Amino acid sequence: MSGMRARQSMTFPALQRAALRALAALTMLLATSVRSNFVFDDDPFQPVTQDETVAVGGVVTLTCNVKENDNSSLQWSNTAQQTLYFGEKRALRDNRIQLVKSTGTELIITISDVQLSDDGEYTCSIFTMPVRTARATVTVLAPAAPGVPGKPVITGFEDAIQEGGKVTLTCTSSGSKPPAKLHWYRDQEEIQGRPDVVESNPDEPTYTVTSELTLTVTRNDNNALIACAVDHPSIANGDKRTERPISVLFSPSVSIQPESDLPREGEKFFLQCVGNGNPEPTAFVWRRKDGELPPMAKVDDAFLHFESLNKSDNGIYECQADNGIGMGDVTHTLLVQDPTVMSTPLGVDHAVIGGVVAVIVFIMLCLLIVLGRYLIRHKGTYLTHEAKGSDDAPDADTAIINAEGGHSGMDDKKEYFI
Structure with a gap:
């Protein structure tokens, strides 16, 4: 009996130790699981979105x-x-x-x-x-009020259209009762589309209205706003509309812009090739109609630079621009001016004009001086004679006669006092 008790006392500690080990393993497993969940929730690579x-x-x-x-x-x-x-x-x-x-x-x-x-x-x-x-x-x-048409949707703008091509656009508005009417606009001008197609919606007493518009586009249509507008009695503040810009691909139109209109010999100078197309041109080719490009001329994409102009640079220059849709070209005639010839006529003209103005001013001053002295002199003489006549005359008539007679009678009118 004592031996059995001893064996039992030895068995219980072993079971306790095994239970403790299992409990520790379970605790570690739970801790690992919690730690794993925590890492997943805080994963720095996990995307975050919101509804x-x-x-x-x-x-x-x-x-x-x-x-x-x-x-x-x-x-x-x-x-x-x-x-x-x-x-x-x-x-x-x-x-x-x-x-x-x-x-x-x-x-x-x-x-x-x-x-x-x-x-x-x-x-x-x-x-x-x-x-x-x-x-x-x-x-x-969905729209809150039944019977009110939804904002129109335009489809058919997925790709750009090449110049001269055709595009068919579709406008759709649903949820109207009675059926809405659709109108097409290019910018602010109304254009005519096909007659509206009206279909009843199976799950509600409303209608879906569809209209199509076919356009043959030109470069002038690039970036034009094509609009579809809904006309309906329920819309109090005008129409509902959707606007979409249209993109038209077209070859470039080209022009050459010189740095100045009077290029002078010895100066730096450039010609710029400007291309207007969709897309914008990215490739430019420069040529000279009457020969090779001058050795001092350097091509820099859309620019043709001249380090120092020379009379030998005179000629007709051509630029060709390419945008992948097509090419455009234009020519420009370069005439290099002689700086000495250009400055001489301008200097002579200014000198002549200045001289003429100076002479005119001098003559006018001289005339004013002479005229002033003449007027002053004659006015003094008239006043002196009139005064002398009035002093010796008993009346006005005699004074005038005496003034006209001068000083001839002055000796006869002398009085002597002793």
Whole structure:
């Protein structure tokens, strides 16, 4: 019996030690799990997003951030898992979606003219190992008042159109009752589209109206605003409209702008080739019609520089500009002026004009002096004679006669006093 008790007393401490070991292992496992969860929640590479709410026709901004980056790119995807932007690179041809900011730790995009079809869950991903993702739910609010047409949506602007080509644009407005009317505008001028197509919406007593516009574009249409406006009795403050600029690709028109209109021999001088096209021309070629370019002339892209002009530089120069769509060229005639010949006529003209003005002023001064002295002298003589006649005459008539007679009778009128 005593031996059995001894064995039992030895067994219990062993069981206690095993239980203590299991409890310690479980504690370490829980601590590891907690620590693992803590690290995951504070993962510097985990993208962070937020949900957004926007009304139909509005603009929604999607922002994705990470604390750190290992040179991996951030990516936004739409509800259909189509890539919208991968870093700075556009992946989906939808001009409603624009890039706002792209850095190693942040990717911000906007979606304009939001429609009900844009409602859903968007995904931001960073392609680390493993790939980390975050989701943002965009809730699109339908128009509050039933029967009021939504803001029109224009499609067909996905790509630029080459000059002379045709483009068909489609304008759609839904949710109106009675059906709305659509109008097309180019800038502020109304243009005629095809008749409206009206369709009833199956789940509600409203209508969707669609109109198409086909344009044959010219370079004058580049950057023109094409607008679609909704006309409906429920719209109190005018029409609802959507405006989109149209992009037209066209070959450049070229001109040459000289540094000055009177290039002089010995001076520095340049010709600049200016090309107006879409896209802007990036390649320029300079030629001289009557021979090779002068040895002192240097081509610098759109500029042709002359270090020191010489009469031998006279000639017809041609510039050709290329923008990938087409080429344009223009010529300019360079006539180098002799600086000595140009300055002499101007100097002579100024000297002659100055001399003539000086002579005229001198003559006028002399005439004024002579005329002044003449008037002063005659006025004094008249006053002296009149005074002498009046002193000796008993009346006015005698005074005038005496004044005209001069001094002939002065000796007869003398009186002597003894």
